[in-house]
Amino acid sequence: MTAMKAFWRTVGRDLQLALRQGMDSFTAVVFFVLAVVLFPFGVGPEPAVLARIAPGVIWVAALLASMLSLERLFQLDYEDGSLELLALAPLPLEAAVGAKITAHWLTTGLPLIVAAPVLAVLLQMDAAGFVALVAALALGTPLLSLIGAIGAALVLGARRGGVLLSLLVLPLYIPVLIFGVAAVDAAVFGFAVRPHLMVLSGLLLAALVLVPWVTAAALRQALE
Amino acid sequence: MSAFEGEALSCARGGRVVFSRLDFRVRGGEALVLVGPNGSGKSSLLRLMAGLSAAASGRLRWNGEAVAADPTAHRRRLHYVGHLDAVKPALDAREILLFTARLRAGGGKARAAVSAALETMGIAHLGDVPTRYFSAGQRRRLALARLFVAPAPLWLLDEPRTALDAEAVARLDNAIAAHRHGGGLVVAAMHGGPYPPEATVVDLAAFSSPLQ
Incomplete structure (x- = not known):
């Protein structure tokens, strides 16, 4: 019971920090919108072309936007000593990691899900794919935060960690990208969406179980 | 003992x-x-x-038992106060101590404990000031005030x-x-x-x- 309370307090503290730092937490969604908006300029305003590439463009932009904010997930806490105090709190470090990932998803993943349908309209995506897009993002963005957390913990203390982080994390994002785009494409072309969403759910469940342990181990290593 | x-x-x-x-x-x-x-x-x-x-x-x-167990x-x-003060510039002193108090001791008298801790380190008048305006000494006082918000x-x-x-x-x-x-x-x-x-x-x- 107390562990649950401590978990939500840690989530609350990270949300409070994100809100106080204002623009910082909105960088991800602003980047997401800008990156997608650039595509009609790049490939031309042809509706058929835009509609065809819309799912892929939205997903790739979501991947990059989510990664943009990952570096700060543990870095600031590591530099100012807060991470040591979290590691010494009665709450298990695994739970504290879970709390930080939850807060990261609430401040970066959730705004992406809200912004995505608007961008889909902008790219003239077939309306049949909207529900699948939101469903796939709802399963996929937590997965991005979870997988990214491992990378963010592993690069702690490394110089130029941001570049290293993208090298580590982007290859691991590929399955999320494949099944996320496939779900939307399936909906647009009238195939079954369910199998793709089931795969994403499976990946999400596996990550929920494994990631806190792996990340906590990496953090302990960084604190040694 | x-x-x-x-x-x-x-x-x-x-x-x-x-x-x-x-x-x-x-x-x-x-x-x-x-x-x-x-x-x-x-x-x-x-x-x-x-x-x-x-x-x-x-x-x-x-007490004779292995800590690793x-x-x-x-x-x-235990309370550990290291070289780093773990002070978030965006939060004020009271918020920082409240988080520690609730994380370690849990609910209840957290607010009273925080006020007492600020008093103990002589920074009661700085409770609502964002810590980005703190001097190095004031940050250190705040880090040490954590010792008093949850007894260990x-x-x-x-x-x-x-x-x-x-x-x-x-x-x-x-x-x-x-x-x-x-x-x-x-x-x-x-x-x-x-x-x-x-x-x-x-x-x-x-x-x-x-x-x-």
Whole structure:
């Protein structure tokens, strides 16, 4: 019971920090919108072309936007000593990691899900794919935060960690990208969406179980 | 009465032996002061005592039981104040202490405990000021105020007087004396005195590896 309370307090503290730092937490969604908006300029305003590439463009932009904010997930806490105090709190470090990932998803993943349908309209995506897009993002963005957390913990203390982080994390994002785009494409072309969403759910469940342990181990290593 | 002891502790950092075969023992009401030149392993020993890092060899015991057997219980009974103040510039002093209080002691009287802790370190008037306006000494006072928001018997302090003025040092000394009077244990790394009264002084230079 107390562990649950401590978990939500840690989530609350990270949300409070994100809100106080204002623009910082909105960088991800602003980047997401800008990156997608650039595509009609790049490939031309042809509706058929835009509609065809819309799912892929939205997903790739979501991947990059989510990664943009990952570096700060543990870095600031590591530099100012807060991470040591979290590691010494009665709450298990695994739970504290879970709390930080939850807060990261609430401040970066959730705004992406809200912004995505608007961008889909902008790219003239077939309306049949909207529900699948939101469903796939709802399963996929937590997965991005979870997988990214491992990378963010592993690069702690490394110089130029941001570049290293993208090298580590982007290859691991590929399955999320494949099944996320496939779900939307399936909906647009009238195939079954369910199998793709089931795969994403499976990946999400596996990550929920494994990631806190792996990340906590990496953090302990960084604190040694 | 609580007792915290270390037996034949060795520590290696970056492939180099920092200290080896170190024994210590602190009981309730006692203070242990770690001294030694820079790099002799004072901070390393404190981190090891806190469980932040693992000893290359040796054992830590609390009341005769191995600390490694129950790390969560060990974390619950200690406060560690390291070199870093863990102060978030975007939050104010009260918010920072409230988080520690609720995380460690849980709900209830957290607000009263925070006010008392601010009072103890003489920063009650700064409770609602965002900490980005704090001086180094004020940040240090805030970091030390964490000691009072949730009681724990074992204090591990890494050069606690850094950046503190004479008034704050006096407050800290009083707090340490009160903590010891109440049966608490204090381990502190220090550069120069005055040391807490009747403290056991361990010079880490005596345990540095002869091989290096």
